[in-house]
Amino acid sequence: MTSIVKSACPLNCWDSCGFHVTIENDKVIKVEGDPSHPITKGKICGRGRMLEARTNSPERLHYPLKKVNGEFKQISWNQALDEIALELKEIKEQYGSTAVLHSHDYANNGILKNLDQRFFNAYGGVTQIYGSLCWGAGIEAQKWDFGDAYGHEPEDVLKSKNIVIWGRNVARTNMHFYEKLLDAKKNGAKIYVIDPLFNATAKIADEYISVKPGMDGLLALGIIKEILRLRLADYEFISHYSYGFEDLEKLIESVSLVKISEMTEVSVERIQLLAEVFADKPTSTFMGLGLQRYKNGGNTIRLIDALVAVSGNVGIPGGGANYANLQVGQSFDVANLTLSSRKGKDRQFSIMKQAEEVLSAIDPEIKMIVVTCGNPLTQVPDTSIVEKAFSSVSKLVVIEQFMTDTARLADYILPTTTSFEEEDLYYSSMYHHYVNYGPKLVSAPGEAKSDLWIWTQLAERLGFGDDFQFSRNQWLEMSFQSLAEKGVTIDELKKQHTLELPVRRVPWDDFQFKTPSGKYEFTSMNKGLDGLLKLALPEESKWSNPELAEKFPYNLLTIHPLRSNHSQNYHLFPKEPKLKVEVAENIAADQQLKDGDLVRVWNNRGKVKGYLSILPKAHPNTINIDEGIWKRFGGSVNNLTPSEESDNGLGSSLYDCLVNLEKIT
Ligand SMILES: Nc1nc2c(c(=O)[nH]1)N[C@H]1C(S)=C(S)[C@@H](COP(=O)(O)OP(=O)(O)OC[C@H]3O[C@@H](n4cnc5c(=O)[nH]c(N)nc54)[C@H](O)[C@@H]3O)O[C@H]1N2
Numbered sequence: 248m249t250s251i252v253k254s255a256c257p258l259n260c261w262d263s264c265g266f267h268v269t270i271e272n273d274k275v276i277k278v279e280g281d282p283s284h285p286i287t288k289g290k291i292c293g294r295g296r297m298l299e300a301r302t303n304s305p306e307r308l309h310y311p312l313k314k315v316n317g318e319f320k321q322i323s324w325n326q327a328l329d330e331i332a333l334e335l336k337e338i339k340e341q342y343g344s345t346a347v348l349h350s351h352d353y354a355n356n357g358i359l360k361n362l363d364q365r366f367f368n369a370y371g372g373v374t375q376i377y378g379s380l381c382w383g384a385g386i387e388a389q390k391w392d393f394g395d396a397y398g399h400e401p402e403d404v405l406k407s408k409n410i411v412i413w414g415r416n417v418a419r420t421n422m423h424f425y426e427k428l429l430d431a432k433k434n435g436a437k438i439y440v441i442d443p444l445f446n447a448t449a450k451i452a453d454e455y456i457s458v459k460p461g462m463d464g465l466l467a468l469g470i471i472k473e474i475l476r477l478r479l480a481d482y483e484f485i486s487h488y489s490y491g492f493e494d495l496e497k498l499i500e501s502v503s504l505v506k507i508s509e510m511t512e513v514s515v516e517r518i519q520l521l522a523e524v525f526a527d528k529p530t531s532t533f534m535g536l537g538l539q540r541y542k543n544g545g546n547t548i549r550l551i552d553a554l555v556a557v558s559g560n561v562g563i564p565g566g567g568a569n570y571a572n573l574q575v576g577q578s579f580d581v582a583n584l585t586l587s588s589r590k591g592k593d594r595q596f597s598i599m600k601q602a603e604e605v606l607s608a609i610d611p612e613i614k615m616i617v618v619t620c621g622n623p624l625t626q627v628p629d630t631s632i633v634e635k636a637f638s639s640v641s642k643l644v645v646i647e648q649f650m651t652d653t654a655r656l657a658d659y660i661l662p663t664t665t666s667f668e669e670e671d672l673y674y675s676s677m678y679h680h681y682v683n684y685g686p687k688l689v690s691a692p693g694e695a696k697s698d699l700w701i702w703t704q705l706a707e708r709l710g711f712g713d714d715f716q717f718s719r720n721q722w723l724e725m726s727f728q729s730l731a732e733k734g735v736t737i738d739e740l741k742k743q744h745t746l747e748l749p750v751r752r753v754p755w756d757d758f759q760f761k762t763p764s765g766k767y768e769f770t771s772m773n774k775g776l777d778g779l780l781k782l783a784l785p786e787e788s789k790w791s792n793p794e795l796a797e798k799f800p801y802n803l804l805t806i807h808p809l810r811s812n813h814s815q816n817y818h819l820f821p822k823e824p825k826l827k828v829e830v831a832e833n834i835a836a837d838q839q840l841k842d843g844d845l846v847r848v849w850n851n852r853g854k855v856k857g858y859l860s861i862l863p864k865a866h867p868n869t870i871n872i873d874e875g876i877w878k879r880f881g882g883s884v885n886n887l888t889p890s891e892e893s894d895n896g897l898g899s900s901l902y903d904c905l906v907n908l909e910k911i912t
């Protein structure tokens with residue numbers, strides 16, 4: 248029997264698509280878009296379609312595995328759970344619960360994936376990771392400026408006269424926004440793309456502005472300087488609704504436009520053009536996340552926010568400093584799921600430096616790491632240290648669907664379900680404000696079990712089974728408590744499969760900000776000297792570290808791959824993937840390289856080998872290697888990247904990375 252049922256994409260992505268899934272005899276046959284989804288309207292990307300292959304792949308993990316004398320051996324669930332539970336009990340008794348590290352990311356956007364936190368809180372509180380490899384610096388920056396990180400609803404861009412896409416790879420990473428851009432263009436809006444790479448979105452832009460990586464904050468400052476010189480600023484907004492503008496003026500006086508042009512490698516004329524664009528309201532700004540993965544990433548986003556504010560584009564239809572939309576995530580009562588009151592002990596490692604922290608931890612040392620929804624061996628910076636740390640602990644437990652680079656190091660691998668094998672609800676706080684429902688559609692293969700089943704079983708063995716005695720529906724209801732009070736219920740979601748969340752469509756339109764002053768804060772009121780905007784530079788650049796730049800003259804970006812969500816799909820490609828090293832034309836010309844040459848890319852942290860591909864119109868001295876590629880295909884690119892935290896401590900500096908390159912035979 249064949250049926251087509253509604254479901255949703257679980258992947259960590261801007262778009263959060265609605266699906267039509269074809270099922271035959273308890274098997275997923277095909278994944279397509281749901282034409283009735285209000286935002287995604289039947290279109291999905293290859294990563295979504297490939298969830299069929301991820302579900303049916305013969306490489307799926309089907310049984311619990313234990314490493315014995317260096318080899319994985321199949322064991323029963325009872326043995327795996329009994330042994331892990333006993334280990335957890337003994338570690339807690341002997342060293343305290345924080346001798347366990349929970350290392351995770353957000354590979355699956357299901358709300359019930361947060362129940363891992365409940366387990367570790369009920370256990371007594373483990374060492375948790377804080378910050379985000381993904382968007383941490385920018386989120387924190389917007390919290391300082393506005394009080395929170397809120398974006399405009401997707402339709403609002405159709406009201407913009409000008410649209411600035413600043414470091415977001417829209418055509419590749421955010422396809423439904425790309426569709427909206429095409430509509431806006433038909434409406435007569437002008438599109439400006441600011442990016443070191445001439446990406447697919449740049450192809451539809453009216454103007455493409457190429458910038459030196461990591462220098463966007465300075466560029467924003469240059470644009471503000473021009474706006475002020477031409478007296479094009481919104482002085483009404485500045486005087487009534489902002490705090491700290493004089494500090495920004497002082498900063499602007501400290502640097503000339505010519506110097507800004509030299510450092511950003513953007514011409515003075517281009518900066519002047521952008522000043523006119525921002526003053527010609529409404530202009531919307533859409534920042535990407537690549538933009539802030541630098542040591543100065545928080546300051547970069549704050550200076551772009553300041554530009555949007557000075558030009559009077561905050562809180563108006565068709566405007567906005569759009570980065571993320573935390574209104575979406577905040578709609579759910581995640582705290583109800585996580586039982587944080589039960590956490591007796593607490594220790595935190597930063598997500599960037601988790602490996603160094605594991606290696607240096609005392610009182611207590613880390614005795615066990617549990618990995619969920621993450622693949623740190625490919626995704627966390629400075630791979631050689633990550634590998635050392637994850638190999639050093641006496642017990643590594645990895646809950647996975649596939650034998651990833653991280654799983655290979657494990658002492659226990661617990662096989663888990665894919666999204667079509669369990670019920671959950673899915674949302675993303677990155678773009679639109681709709682929540683989607685994903686029912687259980689097929690049985691899991693072999694003995695694979697959901698993460699939630701695993702936590703429930705372990706909780707029983709550790710004596711807090713009662714904390715997990717709820718049905719899936721009860722868990723979902725718990726997360727919907729506040730929404731239900733507003734008349735948005737889980738029953739309705741199950742019926743409709745997608746629901747609009749009650750959020751502000753044009754945030755800050757009342758000019759009441761969630762900051763300490765209640766105003767837009769150019770200077771963050773309660774942050775002391777940190778609260779001032781700065782001429783901050785990336786850690787690795789010729790301006791901040793000339794000797795390093797002499798040795799390693801090229802900027803390495805490691806952006807998100809087209810056909811994989813991070814590391815999730817490379818092993819499923821019909822043709823074995825190869826590591827591609829994309830270089831700006833000047834690098835190829837200087838070193839007389841051609842497409843297909845085998846090259847080595849290196850710095851003081853590590854090296855990778857790959858095949859050269861010349862990137863037309865990329866900013867001079869820029870290289871890109873898409874992230875996510877596994878060791879067996881030539882990765883990880885994170886062998887090269889730094890584990891430094893961003894200026895505000897909550898983000899990564901993955902793209903703040905200088906390298907050298909040479910041809911090898
Ligand atoms: N196909 C695909 N889509 C995805 C994902 C995926 O893995 N694959 N991942 C999802 C996730 S988790 C995320 S976080 C989002 C990320 O979505 P994006 O922010 O769109 O993508 P990134 O790859 O993080 O960032 C890359 C963009 O930033 C630009 N960039 C890098 N450095 C700078 C800079 O200094 N200045 C400027 N102006 N631009 C810069 C790059 O050239 C590139 O165009 O994508 C989501 N969508």
Ligand SMILES: Nc1nc2c(c(=O)[nH]1)N[C@H]1C(S)=C(S)[C@@H](COP(=O)(O)OP(=O)(O)OC[C@H]3O[C@@H](n4cnc5c(=O)[nH]c(N)nc54)[C@H](O)[C@@H]3O)O[C@H]1N2
Pocket residue numbers: 259352353354355380381382618619620621622623625626627628646647648649651663664665698805806807812813814815874875884885888901
């Ligand atoms: N160099 C470089 N590194 C980066 C980035 C970059 O741009 N450049 N981007 C960063 C960003 S933005 C992000 S968001 C992170 C993403 O980092 P991760 O989230 O670690 O990466 P993924 O490859 O998406 O997923 C990790 C693993 O989760 C598993 N998984 C999927 N679903 C489930 C589930 O339901 N349960 C369990 N237990 N496991 C599951 C998958 O099989 C996969 O192996 O990477 C970061 N790392």
Ligand code: SF4
Pocket residue numbers: 256257258260261262263264291292293294295296422812
């Ligand atoms: S990965 Fe993103 S664009 Fe692709 S189907 Fe999933 S939510 Fe949609």
Ligand SMILES: [Mo]
Pocket residue numbers: 259381382
């Ligand atoms: Mo991300």
